[in-house]
Amino acid sequence: MAKDKKIDITAVSKRLEHLIPRYIDSLANEGNEDYQGAFEIFEFDEPLLKALTKTTYAAKHLDYDFFMGLIHSVIVNYGIHDPEEAATAISDYVESTNDRRDWVAVFPYIFNNPLRDFPLGKDKDLDLKFGAFTVKTKSHEFESLEKILQAEFKLTSVSRTDHQHQTHQGSGSINKCPLIMFEVHGAEDAAFHYGRWKLKYFTNLLEVYGVLAGCKGGGWASNEIDTNHAFLINKVTGGIERSPLTASTRINLCPDSGFYDSLDEEFSVYSNMITNHNDKLFARLKSALNFFSRALNGTDRVLGFISYVIAIEAIFSRDKHTPIRITLAEYIALLCYPREERVGIYKDIKKIYDTRSALVHTGKIDIDVELIKKTETIAAKTILHTFRLYHKLNSSDQGNIEDLFFDHLRDLRLGVSTSSE
Numbered sequence: 176m177a178k179d180k181k182i183d184i185t186a187v188s189k190r191l192e193h194l195i196p197r198y199i200d201s202l203a204n205e206g207n208e209d210y211q212g213a214f215e216i217f218e219f220d221e222p223l224l225k226a227l228t229k230t231t232y233a234a235k236h237l238d239y240d241f242f243m244g245l246i247h248s249v250i251v252n253y254g255i256h257d258p259e260e261a262a263t264a265i266s267d268y269v270e271s272t273n274d275r276r277d278w279v280a281v282f283p284y285i286f287n288n289p290l291r292d293f294p295l296g297k298d299k300d301l302d303l304k305f306g307a308f309t310v311k312t313k314s315h316e317f318e319s320l321e322k323i324l325q326a327e328f329k330l331t332s333v334s335r336t337d338h339q340h341q342t343h344q345g346s347g348s349i350n351k352c353p354l355i356m357f358e359v360h361g362a363e364d365a366a367f368h369y370g371r372w373k374l375k376y377f378t379n380l381l382e383v384y385g386v387l388a389g390c391k392g393g394g395w396a397s398n399e400i401d402t403n404h405a406f407l408i409n410k411v412t413g414g415i416e417r418s419p420l421t422a423s424t425r426i427n428l429c430p431d432s433g434f435y436d437s438l439d440e441e442f443s444v445y446s447n448m449i450t451n452h453n454d455k456l457f458a459r460l461k462s463a464l465n466f467f468s469r470a471l472n473g474t475d476r477v478l479g480f481i482s483y484v485i486a487i488e489a490i491f492s493r494d495k496h497t498p499i500r501i502t503l504a505e506y507i508a509l510l511c512y513p514r515e516e517r518v519g520i521y522k523d524i525k526k527i528y529d530t531r532s533a534l535v536h537t538g539k540i541d542i543d544v545e546l547i548k549k550t551e552t553i554a555a556k557t558i559l560h561t562f563r564l565y566h567k568l569n570s571s572d573q574g575n576i577e578d579l580f581f582d583h584l585r586d587l588r589l590g591v592s593t594s595s596e
Contacts, residue, residue, distance in 0.1 A: 181273070182233060182266035184259075186226040191258035194220060199256060217246050227265075235369070236276065236361030237269070245269075277410040279328045280359045280370035283345075283352035283402045284378070284424040287392030301435060306447035308377055309356045312430075316350055328358060330410050337415035345404040345417050352402055355424075359407070366407055367418040374405070376449045378426050379464035380442070382471050385428035386555040388437045391471070392427035427472050445562045455577040456565055462489040463558050470551070477540050480547050483554040484531045490561050493581060500528040507553065509587040511560040523549060 194216055201213035217223060227242050228234040245265055255261045303310040309327050317338050324330040342350040355374060359366045385391060402424045407416045428434065448457065463486040470482035491506050492499055504524040508517040527550050533539040561580075568579045586592035 179232060180230055180266075181269045182262070183226065183229040184262045184266050186229045187223075187265060188259045188262035190220070190223045190226040191261055194223060195250065195256050195258055195261065198250065214247060214251060217250070218243060233269075236365050238362050238365040238368075240364055241362035275409065275411050276361050276366070278359050278361075278366050278370075278407040279324060279330060279410060280357055280366070280374070281349060281406040281408060282355045282370070282374050282424050283348035283404070283406075284355055284426060285352055285402050286430060287425055287427045288429040299430070299432075299435065303435075303438065305438070305443040307357045307450060308446060309354075311354045311356070313353060314351045315354065320349075320354075323356075324408065327356070328410065330408065330413065332413040333408060334413045334415060337413075341404075341406060341415050341417050345406065346401040348402050348404055349406055349415075358410075363407065363416055367405060367416075370405060370407070371420065373449050374424065375468075376461065376464065377446050378424070379468040380446050381426055381438075382428060382468055383464065383555045383558050384437050384442060385426075385430065385434055386471070386551060387559065388431075388434040390428045390430055390434040391551075392429055441563070444566060452569075454575075456568075456580050457576075459490050459577075460558065460561060460565065463487070463554075463561070467554055467558060470554075476544075476547060477534065477542060480542055480550060481531060481534060483547075483550045484527065486554045487557050490557060491584075500525060500532075503528060505588055506584050507557050510564065510584065511553075511556050520553070524553065527553070 198213050198216045201216060205213070224239065224242070228237065242265075245268060246261075249255050249261050249264045249268075253264070255264055299312055301310075301312040303312065304327075309323075311323065315323060317333075317335060320338075321333045324333055338349070355377065357370075357373060359370045359373070361369060403420045403422070405418050405420055405424075407418075408414070409416075466482045466486035466489060470479040470486065473479045473482065487503055487507065488499065491503055504521045507524055508521045512520045527546065530539075530542060530546060534542075564580065564583065565576065568576050568583070571579075573579060583592060
């Protein structure tokens with residue numbers, strides 16, 4: 176099999192044929208009072224960025240700042256003004272430095288456990304491995320972290336100086352908090368972006384399992400170390416980079432032994448789907464996880480309730496001509512619950528959707544707390560059972576996964592299929 180190209184040399188060269196002559200002409204104006212600089216010709220050219228990111232690799236793993244620095248080096252510093260030679264030089268650099276874009280992403284995290292400073296609330300010291308994700312439930316100082324990185328990721332050296340610096344600049348979180356770690360690849364900004372995306376999916380799925388295990392967070396922990404930074408450790412140099420997060424990595428759970436026992440091989444399979452699944456049904460699951468997490472972590476009960484319902488709708492809503500209230504009630508009862516519980520769940524879901532409709536259409540804001548809790552559990556169970564069916568259908572390799580999913584739900588309604596998963 177031919178090696179996949181990281182840069183489309185032809186596309187980049189073709190665009191540079193238009194830009195380099197303009198760049199050279201602009202240099203003639205250097206020194207004039209109104210001279211704005213010549214490099215902006217490349218900086219603000221959208222067709223050039225599209226050409227640079229035309230390949231799957233470049234679109235996923237490289238970013239604007241990386242390319243602008245590289246183009247400046249090739250065209251300005253080295254003075255390569257032939258479009259094809261410049262495009263080739265860009266491609267050669269990307270290929271030759273590929274291993275320097277291998278990182279270990281490190282996300283310090285904390286559980287929302289208000290008793291964490293008391294003996295009964297202390298975090299367990301566990302080393303958990305879920306496919307690509309490594310989870311350390313206790314903090315690790317430099318020597319311990321270095322050994323973990325060597326054993327788990329074959330990282331031969333870690334910069335002690337960088338670790339000390341990032342400990343100081345990153346609120347001490349890399350040194351004093353539990354850690355979630357996994358490999359990412361790409362230019363620095365792209366790698367941070369991809370890491371945040373994977374981490375969010377992973378923690379959202381953890382929260383679903385936590386709710387089903389009865390370990391929902393009991394409140395907001397106080398006087399804790401900020402976990403609002405992420406770190407990248409380069410697998411070649413051992414250098415450590417830091418990036419701020421828009422929100423702290425706090426997981427709204429109070430874990431116990433039952434929670435950790437629930438994180439079985441099934442969880443490992445589902446959590447690693449983020450690395451290689453991109454179909455429409457998986458997009459529905461990601462959307463459901465996102466709204467579920469928003470509901471779980473929000474402070475507004477009404478918005479939380481609506482978000483739980485949206486999480487359910489994200490999975491099952493497809494045909495605008497099908498009454499969604501009955502559809503949700505039937506699908507969830509058939510897919511997620513044993514025969515003896517289905518009638519009760521069917522009625523519960525109709526009540527949930529009626530309450531949702533009243534909120535939207537009449538502005539009613541008085542929602543029973545028990546109904547919110549019931550909706551939360553139903554949403555979590557719906558997500559988990561959909562993952563189970565998704566995995567089964569995906570493993571069958573029989574066609575479009577989304578079509579197979581809705582065909583299966585149709586068969587359940589008609590009694591053609593009796594298997595919920």
